[in-house]
Amino acid sequence: MAKSLFSGSCPSHLTPPPLPYRYPELDLLWHLISIYFTQTAPYLPLIHAPTFKRAVINGLHLVDYNFGAVVLAVCAIGARGSEDPRVLHYDTRLTSGWQWFRQIRLxxxxxxxxxxxxxLQLYCLAYVYLxxxxxxxxxWALIGLGIRLAIDRGVHRLKPSSTSARTAENELFIRAFWILRSYDIVQGLTLGRPPATTSEEFDLDKPAECDxxxxxxTGSCEPFEQPVGKVSLLSFFTYxxxxxxxxASVQKSIYAVKTLDSRDGVSPAERNRQKVMExxxxxxxxxxxxPPHRKWEPHQPNEIFLNQSAILLSTYHWVQIQVQKNFIIRPASRSPQSFPSLAICALAxxxxxxxxxxxxxxxTDQQAAVVVGRVMVSSVKSVPQRIELRPNFSCMSLILVQF
Structure with missing residues (x-):
């Protein structure tokens, strides 16, 4: 009797055996992993470092195809901060890590x-590299696919009832979903496309603020219990x-393709003003x-707190630009609202x-390249084509902030 398509594992003809991965040499592998967890992980709370490193030591990447792809993506991202010539695919820094990333079947x-x-982690890492x-x-399509697969798994309703009910696997799913969600919002606002999901469609827990x-x-501390008095690096991610x-609210209210018909006699200009004020x-x-340690302080002695604050405040200013840029109009058709919007965008x-x-x-040069690269990216797509700006302003108004 033929085996049912939905009984047990997938039929072999649907899952052809993947080609074996080619990993970096062992010393280079651990060098790139170290760079990733030093330069990227503090600002991308996606992977649990102790679990990941134990899995690599035990050779899980050699038998688990999905985990092997995550290891390759981590190496590709880490290669961006390495001076080792072996990370170059061709003789240029632009190809750092490409020989490992190109093997991944996305x-x-x-x-x-x-x-x-x-x-789900792989889709997040692919975004960071690409x-x-x-x-x-x-x-954009990969992030949408990742969100759909997460919803299919039920991650969008994942709510551990208490701290003791949290597990490492659940926490990894929760963090991956929230990161995919944030990338979806950034890309949607940048490319002018709708989100894959909205806040009304999920109610999973927020990531635990636990390093x-x-x-x-550990000792007398239960799992997922941050010691009293020790500030968690993950509080950055919460904010x-x-x-x-x-x-996401800006995307839904100001940039919605269709809006409900106004029945209260409020003019479109007044309605727009209300949206901006909200x-x-x-x-x-x-x-x-x-909190004080999350505010921007140029003389902050802790470098991680400094970089995290820069990402937070830069993203804050980027959202300000998204709120206001749609109301900057041509000088020939000036309105009272255009001048405050122009000033706010310039200041941001x-x-x-x-x-x-x-x-x-x-x-340092390497750390600056990594962090500044995550703080700001110039793009013509962030400014409506109808705007006419002075040259000294346009170079700043094209700033986009990405996590």
Whole structure:
């Protein structure tokens, strides 16, 4: 009797055996992993370092195809911060890590297999690597696919009832979903496309504010229990996600393709003014709620806190630009609203540039390249084509902030 398509594992003809991966030499492999967890992980809380490193030591990447792809992506991202000539695919820094990233199969051969945390992590890492290439816009479809697969797995309703109910696997799913969500918002606003999901469609928990070393039981501390008095690096991510939800509200209210018909006699101009005021108020509340160590302080002695604050405040200013840029109009058709919008966008752009300058002077060449690259990216797509700006302003108004 023929075996049912839905009984047990997938039929072999649907899952052809993948080609074996070619990993970096062992010393280079650990060198690139170290760079990733030093330069990228503090600002991308996606992978649990102790679990990841144990899995590599035990050779999981040699038998698990999805985890092997994650290892290759980590190596490709780490190669961007390495001076080792072996990381170059061709004789140029632009190809750093490409020989490992090109092996990854980003589209699964079938949609029957159960989605794993490693697969969702891979979509996040692909975004990080490709955002510094000319293929960045292609990741929009990958992020959407990642969100759909996460929803298919039920991650969007994942709610551990208490801290003790949290597991490492659940936490990895939660973090991957929120990162995919934030990337979807950034790309949607940048490319002018709708999101793959909205805040009304999921209610999973926020990531635990607990550093990697406290995920497991240590001494008298229970799992996922941050020691009292020790500031978690993950609190940065909590504030970032709150800012992303404001950006999602901007996308839904100001840039919606269709809006409900107005039946209260309010003119379109007045309605737009109300929308802008609502989003500005939300941004002001977010800024006021930041704790002191998360506010921008150029002389912050802790380099990780400095870089995290730069990402937070740069993203804050980027959202300001998204709120206001649609209301900058041609000088020939001036309106009272256009001048405040122009001034706010100019001030926000200058603030981002100043922060980038501080980071460049405070960090080493490699660290500055990594962090500043995550703080700001210039793109013509961030400004409506109908705007006519002075040259000294246009170079700043094209700033986009990406996590």
């Amino acid at each position: 589209l699964r051969p079938n949609l029957i297999e159960t989605t794993s945390a490693h697969e 955002q510094h290439t000319n293929m960045w816009d292609s990741t 990697d070393e406290y995920w497991e039981k 970032y996600l709150k800012l992303m939800e404001i950006a 989003q500005d108020s939300a941004l002001n509340d977010w800024l006021a709620a930041l 752009a200058r603030s981002i540039v100043r922060m980038a300058q501080v980071l460049r002077h405070r960090s």
